[in-house]
Amino acid sequence: MxxxxxxxxxxxxxxxxxxxxxxxxxxxxxxxxDADRERFTYLPGQFCELxxxxxxxxxxxxxxxxxxxxxxxFTVNRTGSVxxxxxxxxxxxxxxxxxxxxxxxxxxxxxxxxVLIIGGGFAFTTxxxxxxxxxxxRDDYRDITVVYGARSPELxxxxxxxxxxxxxxxxxxxxxxxxPAEGWDGLTGFVPTVTKELSPSPEDSYAVVxxxxxxxxxxxxxxxxxxxxxxxxxxxLERRMKCGIGKCGRCNIGPKYICIDGPVFSMAELRDIxxxx
Amino acid sequence: xxxxxxxxxxxxxxxxxxxxxxxxxxxxGSLPTVASPLFITDPVDAxxxxxxxxxxxxPAVYFTKDRRQFDGRRVGxxxxxxxxxxxxxxxxxxxxxxxxxxxxxxxxNGVLDRGKVASAAGGREIxxxxxxxxxxxxxxxxxxxIAVERDSILSSSxxxxxxxDALECDHFIGEPRQSVTREQRxxxxxxxxxxxxxERWERTRHEYExxxxxxACRNVCPSCYCAVCFVDQNDPPWIGGTCEFxxxxxxxxxxxxxxxxxxxxCGACARACPMDIDLLLLNRKVAMEVLERFNDEAGMDITAKxxxxxxxxxxxxxxxxx
Amino acid sequence: xVKLKKNELDRLICRLAxxxxxxxPVDIDGxxxxxxxxxAEDMDQSRTVTNLSPKEIFFxxxxxxxxYDADGIRPADSMDRPIAVWGIRSCDTKSLMLLDKVFGSAxxxxxxxxxxxxxxxxxxxxxxxxxxxxxxxxxxxxxxxFGGGPFATEGxxxxxxxxxxxxxxxxxxxxxxxxxxxxDFTAEVSESDRKAAAEIAGSAxxxxxxxxxxxxxxQLLPGLFLQxxxxxxxxxxxxxxxxxxxxxxxxxxxxxxxxxxxxxGRRLRVWDSCMFPIFTSEASGxxxxxxxxxxxxxRVMHKYSYYPVNYGEYLCTGCGRCxxxxxxxxxxxxxxxxxxxxxxxxx
Numbered sequence: 001m002x003x004x005x006x007x008x009x010x011x012x013x014x015x016x017x018x019x020x021x022x023x024x025x026x027x028x029x030x031x032x033x034d035a036d037r038e039r040f041t042y043l044p045g046q047f048c049e050l051x052x053x054x055x056x057x058x059x060x061x062x063x064x065x066x067x068x069x070x071x072x073x074f075t076v077n078r079t080g081s082v083x084x085x086x087x088x089x090x091x092x093x094x095x096x097x098x099x100x101x102x103x104x105x106x107x108x109x110x111x112x113x114x115v116l117i118i119g120g121g122f123a124f125t126t127x128x129x130x131x132x133x134x135x136x137x138r139d140d141y142r143d144i145t146v147v148y149g150a151r152s153p154e155l156x157x158x159x160x161x162x163x164x165x166x167x168x169x170x171x172x173x174x175x176x177x178x179x180p181a182e183g184w185d186g187l188t189g190f191v192p193t194v195t196k197e198l199s200p201s202p203e204d205s206y207a208v209v210x211x212x213x214x215x216x217x218x219x220x221x222x223x224x225x226x227x228x229x230x231x232x233x234x235x236x237l238e239r240r241m242k243c244g245i246g247k248c249g250r251c252n253i254g255p256k257y258i259c260i261d262g263p264v265f266s267m268a269e270l271r272d273i274x275x276x277x
Numbered sequence: 278x279x280x281x282x283x284x285x286x287x288x289x290x291x292x293x294x295x296x297x298x299x300x301x302x303x304x305x306g307s308l309p310t311v312a313s314p315l316f317i318t319d320p321v322d323a324x325x326x327x328x329x330x331x332x333x334x335x336p337a338v339y340f341t342k343d344r345r346q347f348d349g350r351r352v353g354x355x356x357x358x359x360x361x362x363x364x365x366x367x368x369x370x371x372x373x374x375x376x377x378x379x380x381x382x383x384x385x386n387g388v389l390d391r392g393k394v395a396s397a398a399g400g401r402e403i404x405x406x407x408x409x410x411x412x413x414x415x416x417x418x419x420x421x422x423i424a425v426e427r428d429s430i431l432s433s434s435x436x437x438x439x440x441x442d443a444l445e446c447d448h449f450i451g452e453p454r455q456s457v458t459r460e461q462r463x464x465x466x467x468x469x470x471x472x473x474x475x476e477r478w479e480r481t482r483h484e485y486e487x488x489x490x491x492x493a494c495r496n497v498c499p500s501c502y503c504a505v506c507f508v509d510q511n512d513p514p515w516i517g518g519t520c521e522f523x524x525x526x527x528x529x530x531x532x533x534x535x536x537x538x539x540x541x542x543c544g545a546c547a548r549a550c551p552m553d554i555d556l557l558l559l560n561r562k563v564a565m566e567v568l569e570r571f572n573d574e575a576g577m578d579i580t581a582k583x584x585x586x587x588x589x590x591x592x593x594x595x596x597x598x599x
Numbered sequence: 600x601v602k603l604k605k606n607e608l609d610r611l612i613c614r615l616a617x618x619x620x621x622x623x624p625v626d627i628d629g630x631x632x633x634x635x636x637x638x639a640e641d642m643d644q645s646r647t648v649t650n651l652s653p654k655e656i657f658f659x660x661x662x663x664x665x666x667y668d669a670d671g672i673r674p675a676d677s678m679d680r681p682i683a684v685w686g687i688r689s690c691d692t693k694s695l696m697l698l699d700k701v702f703g704s705a706x707x708x709x710x711x712x713x714x715x716x717x718x719x720x721x722x723x724x725x726x727x728x729x730x731x732x733x734x735x736x737x738x739x740x741x742x743x744x745f746g747g748g749p750f751a752t753e754g755x756x757x758x759x760x761x762x763x764x765x766x767x768x769x770x771x772x773x774x775x776x777x778x779x780x781x782x783d784f785t786a787e788v789s790e791s792d793r794k795a796a797a798e799i800a801g802s803a804x805x806x807x808x809x810x811x812x813x814x815x816x817x818q819l820l821p822g823l824f825l826q827x828x829x830x831x832x833x834x835x836x837x838x839x840x841x842x843x844x845x846x847x848x849x850x851x852x853x854x855x856x857x858x859x860x861x862x863x864g865r866r867l868r869v870w871d872s873c874m875f876p877i878f879t880s881e882a883s884g885x886x887x888x889x890x891x892x893x894x895x896x897x898r899v900m901h902k903y904s905y906y907p908v909n910y911g912e913y914l915c916t917g918c919g920r921c922x923x924x925x926x927x928x929x930x931x932x933x934x935x936x937x938x939x940x941x942x943x944x945x946x
Contacts, residue, residue: 003674003717005664005855005866053667053866054859055513058882079882081513096672213885240881242855245714247701248871249852250878253887254821255905260714274824275887306928308739313928314836334927338838343891392629400645402737419735419806487628489651489660489845492875496840497926509877511856518856518869519661549926551650551842552630 004245007051007096008036012089013071019154023078024122025087026063026157028071029095042066043104044129045236045264049244050074051096052085059241061263062100063125065132072097075125075157101244102263105130105208105234107137113204114143118219120191120211121150124157126236127210131165138170145200149176149191149215153184174198192218195226202227209235220267230268237263280384280451281328284355287381287448289323297353297379301339303332309406310391314339328355328450330408333388333432334497335545337363340373341502353379357388359434359543361443362576363499366539368445369576369583372502382443384451386410387427387435390544392553394430398423434544434557437462445579466562481526481559487552488525490518494546494556500536500575507531533559538567538584541576569593600769601785602792608766609639610784612685619683619727622656624649633684644686644761647737648918652848653684653691654698657722661869664718664855668863674717675865681725685759690742690918692730692754694848699723700910701851727778730755730771734799736806739919741932743810747916749803762795811932816939817907820900827892829941833934834895836927841872843921843929844898849914852878873897899934 010029018024031037042062049057058080064073076086089095107130115134119127127148134141146165150156156175166173176187176194187194191211200207207228209219216235223233239251239258246260254273256262284302291297303312304325312331316339317323336354340347356364361382367373394403398416405417408427415424428436435441439462441454469477492508495501507515508528516531517524540560547556568574570593573584603611615621616637625634626643632651636642663675702719733740733749742748752758756775760767767788770776779785823829844850854871858864871878874894880886888894906914915931922930 004714005717006672006674009671053672053862054857054864056857056866057855083882238881239887240879242853243868245716247716247851247853248855248868249873249901250871252901252905254824254900255908274821307922307930307933308928311926311928313930316835334838342838396629402647402735404738483628487630490870491841491845491872493838493840493842493924493926496838505877509875511877512882514856517858518854518871519867520869521661545926549840549842551846551924553628 004098005243007049007057007098008033009094010072010097012091012093012095015089015091018075018122018157018159022087024075024155024157025078026073026075027086027089027095028064028073029097030071032094040072040100042100043107044133045104045126046100046102047126047244047263048072048074048097048099048101049241050076050082050086051098052082053096055082055085057096057098057242058082058086059101059244059259061123061126061129061236063128065129065136067133067136075122077122098244102259103261105236105264106206107133110134110206111140113141113206114145114201115141116200116205116207117144117146117148118191118195118207118209118211119146119148120215121155122157123211123236124148127208128158128161130208131171135165135168135171142204143172144170145172145174145198147174147176147191147195147198149178149189149194149211151178153177153181153186190218191215192222195219196222199226202229202232205232207233209233224267230271231266233267234264235267235270237265281326283450284328284381284383285323285326287450288317288326288353288355289320291353291379291381292318292320292323296351298350299347300353300355301336302326302355303328303336306331309403310389310394326355328383330387330389330410330414330431331406332357333391333545333548335360335363335499335543337367337499338497338545340364340367340378341499344504345372347373347377351377351379353381355381355383356443356446357383357385357543358438358440358442358444359541361445362440362541363543365445365576365579366500366541366583368579369581375579379448380443380446382446382449384449384454385435385441386454387431387438387441388544388548389414389430390432390548393432394425397425397430432544432548433465433555434542434547437465437561438542440577444577462561463565465558466565469558469562482522484554484556484558485525485529486522487554488520488529489552490520490525490528491551493549493551494554495532497545497549498536499543499545500539500541501532503535507535529556529559533563536560537563538571538573539575540564600767600788600793601779601782602788603766603768603782603785605764605766607784611782612636612639614782615683615685615727618680620678620680621683621685622653623685633687636685642686644731647733647735647740648688648690648920648923650920651846652694652918652920653687654694654848654851656682656684657695657719657726658698658702658851658853661867662718664866664868666865667859678721681727682722683727683729685729686731687728687755688731688733688918689747689749689751689753689755690740690916691848692728693742693745693747693751693916694754694918695723695728696754697849697906697910697912697914697916698851727757727774728755729757729759729768729775732758732760732796732800732803734761734803736803737919738808739922740807741810741917741919743807743917744813744932745913745915745917749807750800760796760799762792762799765792767792767796811936813903813913813935813939816935817904817913819939820904823938823941824896824900826941829938830892830896833899833929833937834892837874837891837895837929838927839874839876839891839894840926841870841874842924842926843931844872844874845870846920846924848916848918848920849902873901899938903935 009032014028016026051057060074242248251258304315306313407415571584623642630650633653702716758769853868902914
C-alpha cells in the first residue's frame, strides 16, 4: 500500500524570479523516478505539499498544466521558513513532493461554455494551469476571458506568457494594476471594479475567481450582480494545512476539509457552509 | 455571617450599585471536587456564588484571556491570597487597570488537590464532599463514606502558603487566616536541593516524563500570557513537539524561568495537570532563588519594580563569577 | 461464551503475548493508561475509565512517519506483530471505530489508497480487542447518550464480564470467536455464571442516569454557528488548554514536525489540539479562529455536527474524560444542554 505521508524526490530544472525583490520564484520540477511520474496525474486547481526535510512542508497550487507533460511548476512566495529554504534551492537540487492533492476546477463541466478567469496577485498559479489547459483544449470551449490584477506591474506573474497571451485573438486578456504606473498601458483599478466595468455576460458562462481573501470577498458579490448563478462561480480557498489528506483536522471550513473536499468550491457549496469564508 | 453569604451580599451590592459591569467568582461545579468559574452581570445571580475548598483555579487568568477581553469594563473578582498576587502582578505588568478592577478578598482555608483527594478515596468515585472548614473533609461515594484529614487533601501550595489573605483588595470577606512560617514553605525546596545532582535529575525526569503537552499548566497560569508562547513558535519551531522527556523538560524548564519572579505559587498549574505532575516544586525553587537573590516576591507590592525588570548593584552575581 | 478462571488470566496474557503485542491498563505513577504488558500482574483493572484513552495504542502521542539521511527517505520501522488489547471499555472500542472512519477510509471520497493512513491501519486492522464490561459506571459516564451502555459490545472482538472469581468471555466477532476456540484452558459457562453476569449488568444499567435525547443536535448546531453570544457563554470559563482533547478517545487532530540537522533526521506527527490558537494561524498572521469561543465552537461543531455530516454519527462516545480533567469544570454535557435549549436568538 502506498504511503501518502512519504514525499517523492523531484529535481529542480528551472528557476525564474518573478518580481524585482525576488520574493516570488517559479520552479520547474522533474520527477526523479519514472514510477512516481507515471503515478502522478492531475488537473488544474490541485495542489502539492513541497517538502524540505528538516524544515517541513507547505502546500502550493500546481501552476503547470497536465498538458505540459514534462514538468510540474510551482510559484513560491517567501513567507516562512519552508518557503525560505525553497528559495535557497538551486537548479539541480532535490526537493520532496507529496500530491496531487485536493479537487480541481471542473473543466469537463465548462466544456461548450464561456470561461471567465479572474485572478489577483500571486494566486494566479492554478489559474495559469487552468488557462494553459483550456488553451490546449481550445476547441472544447467558447470565449475565454482573463482578468488579472496585481498591486503593480512587477507583481504580475508569468510576464512573458502574459504578453504572448495578449497577442492571441482566441483569448481576451485584461491586465490591471491598483494604481497608475509609469510605462503601464493596461487597465488600472481593483479587480472587482474592473470586472464590473467589463461586465462579462453570464450567458453560458462559468467564472473562476482566485486571489487574496480581500479580492475574493469583493469579487464574488460582483459576479452575482452580473447575473452569474452560484453554481457557476468557482473559487479556490486556503487554510493552514498539514497532512493534505483529510486527517489532521485543521483546514476545515464547516464540515468540509479544504485539502480533500476543496480547495475548489462553487459559491453554491459555500452558501451551505455556516462558517464565513 | 458565613463567608459565602457575605460574598453574595457584597457582589449583589456591587452589581446593583453600578460599581461593576461583571463579577468573576465560582459556582458549584458539576463534580463535587471542582468549582466552576462563574461570570455574572445580573445581581440575582450573586446567589449562585460559592467560595470553598473546590475553588481551585486562579480567576485572574481571565483578565488576559483573548488579549485583555475585559478592557473598557469594570470587573469585580473574588480572590484568594495567591489570586490577589496575580492581580497585583497584572496591574504592575499593565494587563489590568487598578481603577477598573474591584478586588474582593475572601478568607481562604486552602483548596483541594484533585490527585490527593482521588487517592484518599482509594480511586473510588467521589459523589459528595463535605468540608467542615477546619479539620475534616468527608468523602462519599456509592457505597462508602470516609472522613479524611483536611490537610491531607489540600494542594501543597496551600500547605505552605504564607499569604492566604488577599494583599491588595477593596473588600475583605471573612477573618484573616494565620499564615504558616517560611520554614515550612522552604522544606520541600531544601529537601530537593539536598539531593545529589543525579537524584535531582532523576526526580525531575520522573515528573516530566508524564507530560502529555496539553498545556493545561500554562493556560491556567495567570503569569503565562504571552501572545505567542515559545512552544507555539513554529516557523521555525523553537522546541520539539513530542512527549519525549527531552522536549517536555525544555517546555517546563523554560516555563519555570519565564515565570521567575512572577510566579505567585498559587499551585493552579499542579492542580490542573491531568497527569498529576508535581509542577510546584521547581516553580517554588525558582521563587526561593528570586527571594534570596533579589529579596523580591511576585505580586506582593503593587509599587515595587518586578525583580526581573530591575537591577541593583549589590545583587548577588556569583552566577557570573562561578 | 466460555469461562476463564481468574487464576488463568495470566496464562491467557502470556499466550496472547506469544503472537501479539499485548496492551492493558497499567498504573504508571498513579495514572492508569494502556501500556505493553507481559503478564496479568502488570495490569490495573480497577478503573472504569482510564486516565488516558487507549487511542494512544493506535494513534500514539508522537509517531515517526519517516526517517531520512543522505541515502533518502525510509518509512519508520513499525511493529510486525498485531496488537491485542485487554480491558478496553465499550466507549473506547466505539471510539476506535469512529477514528477508523477517518484514518482507515476517506471522507466522502472513494476508498482510495491515498486517503488511508498506513500507520493507523497497520495497528488497528489486525487488532484483537478484549473489551471489559463496566460493572461500576461513573457519574461522568454518558455513553448512553450515544447508544452505548456499560455492557455494550460495539467494536470489541470479545466481550469480557468479571463475575468475581472468573471472567466470562463472549465472542463478538468471528476473529474473537476463532481466538476463543483456540484456547484449551477455558471452562464451560454455567447457568449460575450467566445469572451472575446478568445481575451485574442489571445493576450497572441501574446506576446510569437516563440518557438525554440528542437526536437532531447535529441539525441544530449549524443554525447556532453565527450566534456569538451563546458560544461566548459556553466558552467563558474555558482557558483553552488541550487537556480535554488529549484525553479524548475520539479527538485525532495532529501536527507534523521535522526534527533533523545536516541531512539526517525524521518527520513526526504529534497530537495537536483545536484549542490552541496556533492550530489554525496562517503564515500571513491571519487566524480564522483567533478567539477562545471560536475554538470551543470548532470542537463542539466537529464532534456533534461536522463529523455527523460526513459519517452519520457523533464523534463522541460519552466516556466523560474531558469532564474529569477540565481544570475549570467545563462539562460537555452542560454545554450540549445549553446549546440544545438555546432560544435561537442572539442577544
